Amino acid sequence: MALLSSSSRCRSACGRATSRRSRTVRVECMLTTKQLRSAAAALAASATLALAGPALADLNVYEAEAGGEFGIGSAMQYGEADVQGRDFSGQDLRRSNFTSADCRNANFKGSNLQGAYFIKAVTFRTNFEDANLSDVLMDRATMVEANLRNAVLQRAVFTRSDLKDAVVEGADFTNALLDKTQVMALCKYADGTNPVTGVSTRKSLGCGSQRRYKASYPSNPDGPQVADDEKDAFRKTLPVYRQ
Incomplete structure (x- = not known):
């Protein structure tokens, strides 16, 4: 949520930056937004792996213990x-x-x-x-x-x-x-x-x-x-x- 809020604030600041002097601010905001989005995607992927990890491990243990085809x-x-x-x-x-x-x-x-x-x-x-x-x-x-x-x-x-x-x-x-x-x-x-x-x-x-x-x-x-x-x-x- 904090990452999404920061991304929204950066988009607002970029929208207000219309003068020539503020073009630099707009570019910096755009870069910051991309970085935040990448961080959010990485965090979501980590959460998915954390949830799937134990399940996959349990499945591998089951298959190893079953042995052979069709158990x-x-x-x-x-x-x-x-x-x-x-x-x-x-x-x-x-x-x-x-x-x-x-x-x-x-x-x-x-x-x-x-x-x-x-x-x-x-x-x-x-x-x-x-x-x-x-x-x-x-x-x-x-x-x-x-x-x-x-x-x-x-x-x-x-x-x-x-x-x-x-x-x-x-x-x-x-x-x-x-x-x-x-x-x-x-x-x-x-x-x-x-x-x-x-x-x-x-x-x-x-x-x-x-x-x-x-x-x-x-x-x-x-x-x-x-x-x-x-x-x-x-x-x-x-x-x-x-x-």
């Missing part, structure tokens, strides 16, 4: 993060985001990564042993020498990914999408049976005859389709928006 505590965000060598073993990381993350030498052994995002991620020598990688999007990822021993990779997408020298003993690639050249490379040494699903690694990759290879991918309408119980299991992992 379910599993969909964590590591997009473009540097998580080299970090230990994620045995964690619930369903639908988590590791897009373009640097996961070199990280440990995901025994973790539940169903539906997670590893698009363009670097997983050089990353340990995915015994992990659940079903429905994972790992296209265009660098998976050189990654450890996929006994991992469940059903319906995962690995198109344009580099799995050179990856350990796939006991891995289940049922209904997964891989480039033809990548499948041919893996079939040269793929072996073992997944201890969880009981599926042969070579069979899940479609290693063998051309006929079996063509019928081993869901993109082929005559190939194997996802079972209803697998669809139901995936739906149960989705967040509930409304009751």
Whole structure:
């Protein structure tokens, strides 16, 4: 109020200053008015921040404590993060985001990564042993020498990914999408049976005859389709928006 009153007095003085001698006074009054208006705007902005500050802080604390997406505590965000060598073993990381993350030498052994995002991620020598990688999007990822021993990779997408020298003993690639050249490379040494699903690694990759290879991918309408119980299991992992 005091700032507004001072501004009004200055405008009145400027209006009365009509002579040549008083032009200097008018200019000074105009400058003073601008300064007062700037001070009033700054004061109003400070008051707004003072009121919003605690509310925003409380919201940030709430989100941090809730964890994950929709408060379910599993969909964590590591997009473009540097998580080299970090230990994620045995964690619930369903639908988590590791897009373009640097996961070199990280440990995901025994973790539940169903539906997670590893698009363009670097997983050089990353340990995915015994992990659940079903429905994972790992296209265009660098998976050189990654450890996929006994991992469940059903319906995962690995198109344009580099799995050179990856350990796939006991891995289940049922209904997964891989480039033809990548499948041919893996079939040269793929072996073992997944201890969880009981599926042969070579069979899940479609290693063998051309006929079996063509019928081993869901993109082929005559190939194997996802079972209803697998669809139901995936739906149960989705967040509930409304009751």
